[in-house]
Amino acid sequence: MSERWKVSTSGRDSLVADFRPWLGRLGRRRRRLWLGGALMLLTAAAGIGLLALSGWFITATAVTGALIAAGVAATLEVYVPGGGIRAFAVTRTVARYTERLYNHDTVLRVLADLRADLFAVLVRLDGQALSRLRAAEWLNRLTADIDTLDGLYLRLLAPPVVALLAMLAVVGLLGLMAPPVAWGAGLVLMALWGWLVIGQPAWGMAPGQREVATRDRLRSRMIELLQGLAELRGYGTLAPRREGLAALSRRLYADQRRLASRQGVAQALVGFGVSAAAVLALWLGARAHAAGQIGAATLVMLPLAVLALGEVFGALPGAFTRLGGTRAAARRLNALVATSGRIRPPRDARRLSEVMPALALEGVTLRYPDALTAALDDLSLTLHPGERLALLGASGAGKSSIGQLLTREIDPSTGRVTVDGTDLRQVSLDDLRERIACLTQHSELFQASVADNLRLADPEADEAALWRVLEAVDLAEWARSLPEGLETRVGESGRRVSGGQARRLALARVLLRPADVVILDEPFTGLDEATAARVAARLDTWLAECSVLYLAHDASRLPGVTRALTLSEGHLR
Amino acid sequence: MLAENTTPRAWLAELAGRVRGWLWLTGAAGLLAGLCTVAQMGLLAWLVDQLVTRSRDPAELSPAFGLLLGVLALRAVAQWAQERAGFEAGRRVRERVREQLLDHLVALGPVGLGDRHTAGLGQQWVEQVEALDGYFARFLPQLGLVMALPLVILAVVAWLDWLAALLLLASAPLIPLFMALVGMGAERLNREQFESVTRLAGHFLDRVRGIATLQLFNRAQESTREVYIAADDYRRRSLRTLRLAFLSSAVLEFFASVAIAVVAIYIGFGLLGYIAFGPADSLTLFSGLLILLLAPEFFQPLRTLSQHYHDRAAALGAADGLVALLKEPAEAPFQTATGSREAPFQTATGSREAPRITLRGVTLRHRGRDACLGPFDLSVAPGECVALVGPSGSGKSSLLQLLGGFLAPEGGEATITPRGPAAWMDQRPWLVQGSLADNLRLAAPMADEAALWQALREVRLDGLVAGLPAGLDTPLGERGVGLSGGQAQRLALARVFLAEALLLLLDEPTAGLDADTEAAVIEALQRLMRRGATVVIATHQPALCAAADWVLELTSMDASREAADV
Incomplete structure (x- = not known):
């Protein structure tokens, strides 16, 4: 992928390194981010101005009023400050509304960028990494992690900057009027800001990261318990297993309690710190007032301006105490991006010749990490042009791995996979997959119409072609009976198709692809005998022009097999 | 609820x-x-x-x-x-x-x-x-x-x-x-x-x-x-x-x-x-x-x-x-012989005798289906092995679930005496993230290492495990990633040995295995039977039927059934 995704794998364990790829992502929307931040600042400034000017106004009127009451001819220009107060009130409301809308728009744009970029990485992963991805709990975690990082800007990036700028502006204002006040309040506020942005994350880091990890473990332990309910009840060992789960929950709660408590401390600190800074400003201001350096109205305005900072500081404790959780999400996604299981297309790829190719495994050994034994052990095999080879074996024997090797979804640990004698690693990936059509073990239908699902194989296919392949898999009649015909949506959010129908749709999709070699992994799973026989007969004619590799556990229903081999525990028999 | x-x-x-x-x-x-x-x-x-x-x-x-x-x-x-x-x-x-x-x-x-x-x-x-x-x-x-x-x-x-x-x-x-x-x-x-x-x-x-x-x-x-x-x-x-x-x-x-x-x-x-x-x-x-x-x-x-x-x-x-x-309503628990309605097999304190199973006129209703299965009459003597065969939908699995106490009978009477731990195994061996030893101890949390090795020997996995650098502490990924289908099945079977259960309920234990692995599993099962356990197997594999003392054939969705000695 692009340079921006470079993830430090050198073991540098810094927070910045963990977030750098994500900050880089945001950089693309720099202008929007600055503008959104400016709007936040404007909202904060209007809030501060409203309170400070109101305080100033009331004090000024009180002083003037007292003078008038004492018979001194005093006047106060009321229209400018009155107008200012109204303007601040309206600005605050409008700016806030605009800011929220604008920044949510930005966040959603970032979300779209993030998803697309991450998908671009995932789509290059090899079959082995993908098989891990397929687990439902893993997918849930992935979306949760992305959601966590979507809010990076709105929760972690903009608020501290806005708080810092608003604080500097207020302190600067104080400095113009009464420098000692600015120093006093500024130091307190700066210390508070520093603690919230640097100290607080450090304090919450360990429990925050642990909390996310414990939650993950709790989820998988629970899933395991549910899967093994029959065994556990039978053996009478449910109680100790539940006790383990309860102990893990207690650990989760303990870390959550720490986080809540520390966040509470931070919130209390914001309340205390901002108010204390205001009190300090009043104290120092009072001395300046006594010394005749500042007027009464200014004396009141200073602490009120400080007090109004409470709102911008209030946004910091939550997000920064829980930075550990956000970091954990970033690290997991970084690890995913850095996954080594990636198919690298060759630099100067060779094109395949036009004739029907021969595919071969030459002394291939395939070893999955963590596996006790090799999935394929020094295996050699050739699929000659035009033949129909059936590779038979029990589940887990390694058949599907062979399919993945031939389409270069995975690369062998040792040995080579060749097409017409050329190593697959030197052949253009697009070219190879153009020529080989493969029905995988799982029928992967997408949430889209029947037509769209089929056209994955050939975007140019016209309707007649779609009907022809549906005919071949005995689904044409079914499709004609649907009110929306080919436009009927299938997949999770659409019409529920049975396992057998899904299988046949996936098969139709493979047939739509004009390929030289067709690999069919258990093509008749979920089909009843009669349907399987009908489809097999049509398949026989349909596949007349190609080489075929069947992967199945028995050969009984496969049409036109010319040669059969049996695979067992990674060896050919 | x-x-x-x-x-x-x-x-x-x-x-x-x-x-x-x-x-x-x-x-x-x-x-x-x-x-x-x-x-x-x-x-x-x-x-x-x-x-x-x-x-x-x-x-x-x-x-x-x-x-x-x-x-x-x-x-x-x-x-x-x-x-x-x-x-x-x-x-x-x-x-x-x-x-x-x-x-x-x-x-x-x-x-x-x-x-x-x-x-x-x-x-x-x-x-x-x-x-x-x-x-x-x-x-x-x-x-x-x-x-x-x-x-x-x-x-x-x-x-x-x-x-x-x-x-x-x-x-x-x-x-x-x-x-x-x-x-x-x-x-x-x-x-x-x-x-x-x-x-x-x-x-x-x-x-x-x-x-x-x-x-x-x-x-x-x-x-x-x-x-x-x-x-x-x-x-x-x-x-x-x-x-x-x-x-x-x-x-x-x-x-x-x-x-x-x-x-x-x-x-x-x-x-x-x-x-x-x-x-x-x-x-x-x-x-x-x-x-x-x-x-x-x-x-x-x-x-x-x-x-x-x-x-x-x-x-x-x-x-x-x-x-x-x-x-969602829970199934009423199994009616035990003593009439107590506690779930069966919760305690492992049962006697060291293999149980006798008696079903009289038992009918079953499958969740979400109208059709009733049965009535079934079945009597399995202690230490006997019976294979349940029949097309899918004939109630093989439901009967096993009844015996396991996961399903209550609609009518009739079902007793298992005496009660003890029951080993349950189906075609998807249950494995958890953890070491091999953790997975074995799911059935017997207190088992010592010698017992674990003995159990592995019974299913012929001892050689493989001994060859691993970390041995019994070798970690398995989620859902037993790292084991082949046959290895996983035999590991689950080793648990059955370890539990010393005297009632074995097995649902298609050899489905999807190749002939060699199936033979190894059957051999291990036979050793378990020799220990005197009462065994009920739902299967359609002929090899497994041949290993049983007798076969009960269930016909599709209706009450008729034949018991025939093999």
């Missing part, structure tokens, strides 16, 4: 009742913090008044400054206590719900769970229960504060200047309106957001799940573009909603800002003596400034509540799913 008529709201209310003490404590701490704020503002205004109007020296006022810092410290403690007590309320609810849910899922049993996705249930048990937290920890206490704090502030303001109080009160009747507005806005926002987020996440997951297919059809680039387009489309649609939804909080914001502005101008003009009616002429800098400082606090509780509104929506959404799950 929950009553049929329990609504999610009622369930949440019932849960709130259980942590009422903590909710009160949270609210009380919040109230104390609010009162401290009032005191803080009062002191601040008083100090300003003293400094400006009375021109007092700051040094003379240091006790008041000290008191002010004390009030701030007290407020900090109260704020912390509010957070902490709120957490406790939320945690207690979550702990209780997890407990309740797990009890219920166990009671539903393997049959009741049926083909529900365990990943989905795990997600519900962890994430959906987590989503209840904010409602109890933050929303409910804040709801109380919204009622109490503005009244306190209004009273103080009224005492200072009744007209200013009226100005605030003028917006008070609007507060219920705000709340409804905020509620509607937030609720709608949440619902629509939730739906479209779910749809978008669904789209993304759908494509991720199908990546292998996209790769094979050379569609990687197009699909990446599609992912972007879907997300961008989602953005456009949700902005339409947000534009309206944010209005409700903008209105709240507007009133809070305008209240400050109006109060400030009213007080200023009053102090100048421009207002000739009402209490305005008795305004002082102290009362005027205090009213100004209290005006935003009057609205603050409501603003906080609107921030917590999504907690409520999240909790209601979660409660929907959880209540539906909790309402």
Whole structure:
């Protein structure tokens, strides 16, 4: 992928390194981010101005009023400050509304960028990494992690900057009027800001990261318990297993309690710190007032301006105490991006010749990490042009791995996979997959119409072609009976198709692809005998022009097999 | 199990009742913090008044400054206590719900769970229960504060200047309106957001799940573009909603800002003596400034509540799913010979004799199906091995589930005497993340290493494990990643040896295995039978039938059956 995704794998364990790829992502929307931040600042400034000017106004009127009451001819220009107060009130409301809308728009744009970029990485992963991805709990975690990082800007990036700028502006204002006040309040506020942005994350880091990890473990332990309910009840060992789960929950709660408590401390600190800074400003201001350096109205305005900072500081404790959780999400996604299981297309790829190719495994050994034994052990095999080879074996024997090797979804640990004698690693990936059509073990239908699902194989296919392949898999009649015909949506959010129908749709999709070699992994799973026989007969004619590799556990229903081999525990028999 | 008529709201209310003490404590701490704020503002205004109007020296006022810092410290403690007590309320609810849910899922049993996705249930048990937290920890206490704090502030303001109080009160009747507005806005926002987020996440997951297919059809680039387009489309649609939804909080914001502005101008003009009616002429800098400082606090509780509104929506959404799950009726437990209705096999203290199984006229009703299976008559002597054969749907698995105690008979009588631990195994061997030893000890937590090795020897896995560098401590990935199908099945079988169970219930234990592995499994089974265990196997593998003492053939969906000695 692009340079921006470079993830430090050198073991540098810094927070910045963990977030750098994500900050880089945001950089693309720099202008929007600055503008959104400016709007936040404007909202904060209007809030501060409203309170400070109101305080100033009331004090000024009180002083003037007292003078008038004492018979001194005093006047106060009321229209400018009155107008200012109204303007601040309206600005605050409008700016806030605009800011929220604008920044949510930005966040959603970032979300779209993030998803697309991450998908671009995932789509290059090899079959082995993908098989891990397929687990439902893993997918849930992935979306949760992305959601966590979507809010990076709105929760972690903009608020501290806005708080810092608003604080500097207020302190600067104080400095113009009464420098000692600015120093006093500024130091307190700066210390508070520093603690919230640097100290607080450090304090919450360990429990925050642990909390996310414990939650993950709790989820998988629970899933395991549910899967093994029959065994556990039978053996009478449910109680100790539940006790383990309860102990893990207690650990989760303990870390959550720490986080809540520390966040509470931070919130209390914001309340205390901002108010204390205001009190300090009043104290120092009072001395300046006594010394005749500042007027009464200014004396009141200073602490009120400080007090109004409470709102911008209030946004910091939550997000920064829980930075550990956000970091954990970033690290997991970084690890995913850095996954080594990636198919690298060759630099100067060779094109395949036009004739029907021969595919071969030459002394291939395939070893999955963590596996006790090799999935394929020094295996050699050739699929000659035009033949129909059936590779038979029990589940887990390694058949599907062979399919993945031939389409270069995975690369062998040792040995080579060749097409017409050329190593697959030197052949253009697009070219190879153009020529080989493969029905995988799982029928992967997408949430889209029947037509769209089929056209994955050939975007140019016209309707007649779609009907022809549906005919071949005995689904044409079914499709004609649907009110929306080919436009009927299938997949999770659409019409529920049975396992057998899904299988046949996936098969139709493979047939739509004009390929030289067709690999069919258990093509008749979920089909009843009669349907399987009908489809097999049509398949026989349909596949007349190609080489075929069947992967199945028995050969009984496969049409036109010319040669059969049996695979067992990674060896050919 | 929950009553049929329990609504999610009622369930949440019932849960709130259980942590009422903590909710009160949270609210009380919040109230104390609010009162401290009032005191803080009062002191601040008083100090300003003293400094400006009375021109007092700051040094003379240091006790008041000290008191002010004390009030701030007290407020900090109260704020912390509010957070902490709120957490406790939320945690207690979550702990209780997890407990309740797990009890219920166990009671539903393997049959009741049926083909529900365990990943989905795990997600519900962890994430959906987590989503209840904010409602109890933050929303409910804040709801109380919204009622109490503005009244306190209004009273103080009224005492200072009744007209200013009226100005605030003028917006008070609007507060219920705000709340409804905020509620509607937030609720709608949440619902629509939730739906479209779910749809978008669904789209993304759908494509991720199908990546292998996209790769094979050379569609990687197009699909990446599609992912972007879907997300961008989602953005456009949700902005339409947000534009309206944010209005409700903008209105709240507007009133809070305008209240400050109006109060400030009213007080200023009053102090100048421009207002000739009402209490305005008795305004002082102290009362005027205090009213100004209290005006935003009057609205603050409501603003906080609107921030917590999504907690409520999240909790209601979660409660929907959880209540539906909790309402699912659990199977009545197995009727044991002694007539006690406790679930069978819970205790391993049974006698060391193999059990005798007697079924008389037992009928079974499968979940969600109308057809009744049976009646079955079956008598298995201690130490006998019977194979149940028949086409799918004939009730092989249901009979095993009955014997396992996961399914109650519809009619007839079923007894297993004496009761002891029962080993259960089906075609998908159950493995957990952990070491090989952990996986074996699932059946016998106290087993020593020698016993583990003995069990591995019985299933001929000892050689393989001995060859591993970490031996018994070799870790297995999630769901036994790293083992082949046959190895996994034999590992599960080793557990059966380890449990020393005298009743074995096996559902298609050799399905999907090749002939060699099947032979190894059958050989191990025969060793188990020689120990005198009573064995019931549902299968359609001829080799396994041949190993049984006799075969019971079940015919499809009706009562007729034949027992024939082989």
